[in-house]
Amino acid sequence: MMAVSVEEAVAMIPAGARIMVGGFMGVGTPERLLDEVVRQHKTDLSIVSNDAATPGKGIGKLFDAALVSRLTATHIGLNPKAQQQMLANQLAVDLVPQGTFAERIRAGGCGLGGVLTPTGVGTLVAEGKRQIEVDGTTFLLETAIRAQFALVHAFLADYLGNLSYALTARNFNPIMAMAADTVIVTAEHIVPVGVIAPDHVVTPAPLVDYLITNG
């Protein structure tokens, strides 16, 4: 793990990058990293995130700045800007059921090629996908998702990079911290080693590549 400034971290991200962003309706999102992505005007981004949040909040800021060309998400219902960009063909959106979305990211982080899920069988979601029968039940084969970068927000990070999360801000952050080539983390509090008890660490230190230093 390396401690870096938010400017240095975002400078590593090229235009056109494929990026996972933690958070659920803007809760548990690395806001400082997103603000800096907007400031450095990284364009043509391919984003993997649960939702599009709302304008001005969390991942919503990237749509405000029209930086996203492709979005893999479970819904965009509360962000009219993302919807407009989709209807104007400026934004391609892949919609994925939320449980499938979580499993595909987890598979990507855990070295699995994919999972068999009953969700979506017999619906529009099944179109173009392989169906596999196990003991007489039909499942969809849903393949792994990975990204070049994961932008993760934790509650506590220690000096080594161990992370813990608070309440409903955990959401997709721990699984995304496993599913990207480079993992960049913001934390509400950076604390000494040992403050997070071993049993309470959710993301072990070796998974974190860069921790954003305080302001």
Added chain:
Amino acid sequence: MMAVSVEEAVAMIPAGARIMVGGFMGVGTPERLLDEVVRQHKTDLSIVSNDAATPGKGIGKLFDAALVSRLTATHIGLNPKAQQQMLANQLAVDLVPQGTFAERIRAGGCGLGGVLTPTGVGTLVAEGKRQIEVDGTTFLLETAIRAQFALVHAFLADYLGNLSYALTARNFNPIMAMAADTVIVTAEHIVPVGVIAPDHVVTPAPLVDYLITNG
């Protein structure tokens, strides 16, 4: 969740039952439940457990009493009794790579039909299994495992059934607590609601069917 005595809990288990047992080489194993299984002499058991531990310890006690007719595990190298029973055809053993074992149990608990893993491709483990290609890489289709009962050992259990685990005694317990019809739990300490902070609960209360009361 119901609080019951160890005698009552084990009385619910029929001979021939399929049972998952938490623990890793006897660490994090529900010893009191296993002692009672031996005392009530439940025979012909089909056990799903990481290993066979050692004679006299953890799951090893079930082999001492010759109660197991089938074992799904990742290795039995340190239990000569289990080995003898296997060689004498009293015990059928299905050996599974450890990461595959964990994922199959997790799939069973999470409603997945199975996972695609690269582990075992091109080895004896692949025999009789479907191979599935995703983006040019070959994976084995490993199907979900479930059981009638899961015997789980926690460090803390609160009055509602929320569980947390200690150090390396966590191992397979949390995933087994999701993968069985009936989940029976022993805990080193039963504590009031609120002692385990929400972020530190590993197994949420609704997963637990029976908590064994203090002796």
Added chain:
Amino acid sequence: MDGQTVIARRVAKELHAGDLVNLGIGIPTLVANYVPADLKVFFQSENGLIGTGPIPEQGMAHPLLTDAGGRPISALPGASTFDSAMSFGLIRGGHVDVTVLGGLQVDAHGHLANWMIPGKMVPGMGGAMDLVTGAKRVIVAMQHAAKGKSKIVARCTLPLTSTRPVSLVVTDMAVIAFSDGKASLLETAPGVSIAEVLAVTEAELVIPDTVPEMKI
């Protein structure tokens, strides 16, 4: 009593002590208001919480504790939090005893359509498909008709949420159950006749010998 209240009160009667319950947005959210104080059920919020409590008092909200819509909630003693893979492991794995969801259409087979209106904006399915596929019981809480058109249809014309049939539909007019591809009228709402229900129900309804009035 308005229609929404009728629905919410009636659905609340379907919950049992110890149930793990997931409530969708809209009418389903209201169900929590009608659970008796002495009936202990666990409410899950799919963004990662079991043990959701009421909206916190003024000044007590925490930005990292919200429902799936991002609105502040509270947590009860004994609550637990977890990541999204776990949250949907609970849902898909059959650990959620009851989910209550809104609906656009339910057909005679109990098939639910509630996520997409073709030609209109596609907001996305969120967690609905996993909930309908995985929860032990699926209860749809919705108005019986919209703009005079029955939402209980012979066959869904909107895209399905799942091919797994729902257990029960509770509307402002009736309670309907589904089995073997047939919809049965279980109860009528207070002051609503069987004939009135039939008049605004497109799907064929099996009418048992006795159809009691909802007790709410």
Added chain:
Amino acid sequence: MDGQTVIARRVAKELHAGDLVNLGIGIPTLVANYVPADLKVFFQSENGLIGTGPIPEQGMAHPLLTDAGGRPISALPGASTFDSAMSFGLIRGGHVDVTVLGGLQVDAHGHLANWMIPGKMVPGMGGAMDLVTGAKRVIVAMQHAAKGKSKIVARCTLPLTSTRPVSLVVTDMAVIAFSDGKASLLETAPGVSIAEVLAVTEAELVIPDTVPEMKI
């Protein structure tokens, strides 16, 4: 210096600051003893721990803190614990930088066999197959020969652990690397000649122009 020490000391030189390292039982376990004190690496124990420390002092062992063999260990400041699905997610997902494992045979393609001897007792593969398939680098630490028979073979006759080739084999006689189906002699152990290595190596070895002696 005995063979095991030579192997362990040489393997230790393959570890870099910040590496997440998983050591198998036997000779690999010894590697931890030869990591310089100022080189911070994370050791994983696959039963659910990152940050394993030395064997605890007399009277300080905890029954719930053991290595994968069930023996008491300690944990360093900054350690973390997790369940088995996470532990093997780390392994299979490529998050383990280096794994060091024992071997029965390694062939010219770098294929490892280390879990089963047909006709003998089958103890099971434990975590070996996942480690060889998933870790970023796989290093085999083993004696060069057993009972005079080369363990570096032309083709494995024992069942493979994985079809994924290992990166490096370190023996009491040599360091051998694998690429494109060919085994290359990188280094010889102190006092061992190339001819001596070749004499007990069944696999064909590519001999580069310079083959330095191991620095240990």
